[in-house]
Amino acid sequence: MIFLRSRFLLSQFSITATLLSSPLLYYNNISGLSSALNCDSGTLFHFNKNSSVINTSLRQFSLKMAWYCSANSNEDLVNNLKMANIINSKRVEEAMKTVDRRKYVSQSPYRDSPQQIGYGATISAPHMHAHALENLEPFLQPGMKVLDIGCGSGYLTACLAEMVGPEGKVVGIEHIKELVDMSRKNIQKDRPELLESQRVILVHGDGREGYLEEAPYDCIHVGAAAEKTPHALINQLKAPGRLFIPVGGYDQYIYQIDKDVNGNVTHKKVMGVMYVPLTDADKQWSR
Numbered sequence: 668m669i670f671l672r673s674r675f676l677l678s679q680f681s682i683t684a685t686l687l688s689s690p691l692l693y694y695n696n697i698s699g700l701s702s703a704l705n706c707d708s709g710t711l712f713h714f715n716k717n718s719s720v721i722n723t724s725l726r727q728f729s730l731k732m733a734w735y736c737s738a739n740s741n742e743d744l745v746n747n748l749k750m751a752n753i754i755n756s757k758r759v760e761e762a763m764k765t766v767d768r769r770k771y772v773s774q775s776p777y778r779d780s781p782q783q784i785g786y787g788a789t790i791s792a793p794h795m796h797a798h799a800l801e802n803l804e805p806f807l808q809p810g811m812k813v814l815d816i817g818c819g820s821g822y823l824t825a826c827l828a829e830m831v832g833p834e835g836k837v838v839g840i841e842h843i844k845e846l847v848d849m850s851r852k853n854i855q856k857d858r859p860e861l862l863e864s865q866r867v868i869l870v871h872g873d874g875r876e877g878y879l880e881e882a883p884y885d886c887i888h889v890g891a892a893a894e895k896t897p898h899a900l901i902n903q904l905k906a907p908g909r910l911f912i913p914v915g916g917y918d919q920y921i922y923q924i925d926k927d928v929n930g931n932v933t934h935k936k937v938m939g940v941m942y943v944p945l946t947d948a949d950k951q952w953s954r
């Protein structure tokens with residue numbers, strides 16, 4: 668099995684050529700692929716060297732990948748994510764249709780790849796936002812409380828707020844002050860009522876510590892990759908509660924960490940990904 672990272676793939680033309688001739692990629696298109704190649708906060712590609720022996724689960728995994736989801740409008744982007752089976756929940760679809768990505772990033776808002784937002788950060792790829800919302804959906808019911816770590820552009824924070832409704836609350840935490848200001852400005856322009864009602868609050872701080880002042884949370888989303896799972900975050904989950912977090916260095920995986928009603932904690936590896944690191948603010952700036 669070859670594990671191919673998007674950045675790594677750029678210099679691997681021979682491998683890319685092999686992949687382009689594999690059945691997996693007939694399903695995708697080359698421009699979509701090239702946009703995926705530059706990504707942070709996107710899925711990691713898993714391929715079998717011999718494309719004729721791709722097993723069913725690998726095929727299902729691959730068909731879920733989203734290189735071909737890019738579109739010219741928010742509506743079409745979300746419809747493409749639905750067709751790709753990445754969005755299955757009506758509530759996720761509605762939230763992502765309500766919050767127009769264009770209001771949160773000016774460059775290529777409907778391309779299914781991460782985009783730079785400055786300060787060493789990206790807005791994550793739409794398919795990763797969709798995966799996160801789908802995964803957390805049972806813990807994004809009306810009235811629930813959410814912590815969004817690394818809120819960046821504010822886009823996902825607004826989607827999370829849509830899902831928990833007027834009785835719910837989302838705390839967005841970000842360690843770069845300028846990005847806290849950016850997320851506030853974006854949400855203020857798009858959906859000012861979320862800030863006025865305090866359904867969304869945005870704070871400046873180190874997300875590795877969570878945000879004790881508003882804990883516990885029904886779920887926690889982490890938008891950057893932790894070296895190890897920060898225990899502070901598990902401690903700030905309700906029972907039941909769920910943490911969605913990318914963990915790792917070069918090899919990163921999304922982990923779904925569930926706390927059950929009795930407080931028992933389980934870890935499930937969900938998929939390979941590539942995110943910017945959950946780190947110190949000065950290290951991020953110097954990247």
Ligand SMILES: C[S@@+](CC[C@H](N)C(=O)[O-])C[C@H]1O[C@@H](n2cnc3c(N)ncnc32)[C@H](O)[C@@H]1O
Pocket residue numbers: 707708788789790791816817818819820821822823840841842843846872873874875890891942943944945946947948951
């Ligand atoms: C891939 S970006 C995702 C941003 C946001 N979720 C979005 O899609 O617009 C990761 C974010 O995590 C932030 N970040 C990294 N380390 C952090 C830390 N220790 N505490 C809080 N935020 C952090 C970065 O500044 C960046 O905004």
